[in-house]
Amino acid sequence: MTDAALPTAQPSLRAAVEARLKKRHAEEMRFRLYGRLAIVVALSFLAVLVGRIVVQGYSTFVDYKMTVPVYIDPARVDRADVAGANFDLMIADQTLARLGEKDDEYGTTSGKLMELISNDLGFQVLKQVRDNPDLIGKTITVSGPVKADGQLYFKGELKRSTPQDERKLDNQQLAWLDKLKAQGAVKSEFNTGFFTRSDSTEPEQAGVLGAVVGSAMMLLITAALAIPIGVLAATYLEEFAPKGRFSDLIEVNINNLAAVPSIVYGLLGLAVFINWLGVPRSSPLVGGLVLALMALPTVIIATRSALKAVPPSIREAALGVGASKTQTVFHHVLPLAMPGVMTGSILSLAHALGETAPLLMIGMVSFVPGVPEGFTGAATVLPVQVFIWENASERAFHERTAAAILVLLTFMIIMNLAAILLRRRFERRW
Incomplete structure (x- = not known):
């Protein structure tokens, strides 16, 4: 009789218990909400961090390589001192000729073109000629990365719309890059060199x-x-x-x-x-x-x-x-x-x-x-x-x-x- 009468005899007690249960359930729901919100915030920060790194670094895995034929001019190479020849200038002069350009008497034009061609190409020519001097007087083909600033231009990080005095490459150099790419001398590929090379003072040649x-x-x-x-x-x-x-x-x-x-x-x-x-x-x-x-x-x-x-x-x-x-x-x-x-x-x-x-x-x-x-x-x-x-x-x-x-x-x-x-x-x- 007492148990049956409890709900009707003590309505205030039942109301108090229900109020406490409702309050406790609300607190649990808020705690779960806060926990999920904390997870979302943490994952958001992680996504922003990793996303920023990926956006900044993914272009490294795309490499723009220049492939050029080089005639080893006997007049510019001494068999007794192969290392004394300026193969970088030789490559630049011949590339200028293919672009329909001529160097001036001060060598300014060829110097500007050398700013686009990695010195790795010159080292490749030197190595081949040193190993086989009979290549003097013949034409060989070498391939290497475009200079770092040229890479930035092809990747869209150096823009032509930027005023010329605010970028490292002038309009003529950008036109040369466009022409070399149109001729097929410059092509993009996966940058395997980033994994097969070690550190270098030249960014385009640096690897891990x-x-x-x-x-x-x-x-x-x-x-x-x-x-x-x-x-x-x-x-x-x-x-x-x-x-x-x-x-x-x-x-x-x-x-x-x-x-x-x-x-x-x-x-x-x-x-x-x-x-x-x-x-x-x-x-x-x-x-x-x-x-x-x-x-x-x-x-x-x-x-x-x-x-x-x-x-x-x-x-x-x-x-x-x-x-x-x-x-x-x-x-x-x-x-x-x-x-x-x-x-x-x-x-x-x-x-x-x-x-x-x-x-x-x-x-x-x-x-x-x-x-x-x-x-x-x-x-x-x-x-x-x-x-x-x-x-x-x-x-x-x-x-x-x-x-x-x-x-x-x-x-x-x-x-x-x-x-x-x-x-x-x-x-x-x-």
């Missing part, structure tokens, strides 16, 4: 091969040092070290080291590895050592978390059948924790791949025109290459900066994707 190789060599040293040391240190601290104030102090310091600014590791590397141990500056070896120190705390923390995730019953079962403590850890616990260990290690290496500040401190900002010759030779890496190109005065380097960022982001996405796939493939749910 040296930086990619340097990054790979540096990451190899980082992985070889940070992963074994980090995994063994984490295993000892989690499974063997006696619990007490000393182990707590070590754990606190490891967590603090993971939060130390990366430039501090660069200062440490400069003081210890370069000034004290004499490791060659700007080499993959010193870069790998510095990044190994930086990645070590992350590997230790990730490994300890993976070991903690293994159920105690695994340890108890192994000990129950007579396994020693060491056998239990290395034959049962650590293999089961390996997916988490691999994930943490890959993510730490991906983080190290994008670091710039510590590498600047150890001198990896130097200009390296080729592929690193060894672990102790001079090298550059992708983040530093981005830094160098962005600070270059040539406008054409800026699009290459964005393209190098896209290459770096691709490597980082691949490494993060590999970490996710490894975790999903080998992860066990207890």
Whole structure:
């Protein structure tokens, strides 16, 4: 009787409960709305960032190449001193003739045309004639990129509508470019040179091969040092070290080291590895050592978390059948924790791949025109290459900066994707 009478006896209580439920449901809906709005804002910023990089850098992957026949004039080439011939001027004069133009007595016209032709063509002619002097007196065909400013014109970044005194190329030079393209001497193609060349002072000849190789060599040293040391240190601290104030102090310091600014590791590397141990500056070896120190705390923390995730019953079962403590850890616990260990290690290496500040401190900002010759030779890496190109005065380097960022982001996405796939493939749910 009391239960049946409650709804009618206490209408105010029912109204209060319904009001509270309505208020709580409204709060939950607002919270979900705020969460979705936050996700939309975050994805919008990400889309703007990546979109801006893509818009600025995609043109790098389009290359405009000039193909010209060159007559090796015996009157202008000395067989005893092939390198003394001015092949750039020879190419410019012959190209002028094909354009129906004549050089003036001061060489001004040919000089203006040389501003459109990459000196790579001259180097190609020199190399072929040096290797085979019998080419003197014959015609050979060479192909190379158009100069950076000409590339910008073809890509629409240097416009004819801009007043002549505000652009690097005058109207005559733009007319030559149009005529060369109409004659079929200039064609567009995918810029494979961006991936097969190293850094250069000429934007049209600059590529990321040296930086990619340097990054790979540096990451190899980082992985070889940070992963074994980090995994063994984490295993000892989690499974063997006696619990007490000393182990707590070590754990606190490891967590603090993971939060130390990366430039501090660069200062440490400069003081210890370069000034004290004499490791060659700007080499993959010193870069790998510095990044190994930086990645070590992350590997230790990730490994300890993976070991903690293994159920105690695994340890108890192994000990129950007579396994020693060491056998239990290395034959049962650590293999089961390996997916988490691999994930943490890959993510730490991906983080190290994008670091710039510590590498600047150890001198990896130097200009390296080729592929690193060894672990102790001079090298550059992708983040530093981005830094160098962005600070270059040539406008054409800026699009290459964005393209190098896209290459770096691709490597980082691949490494993060590999970490996710490894975790999903080998992860066990207890």
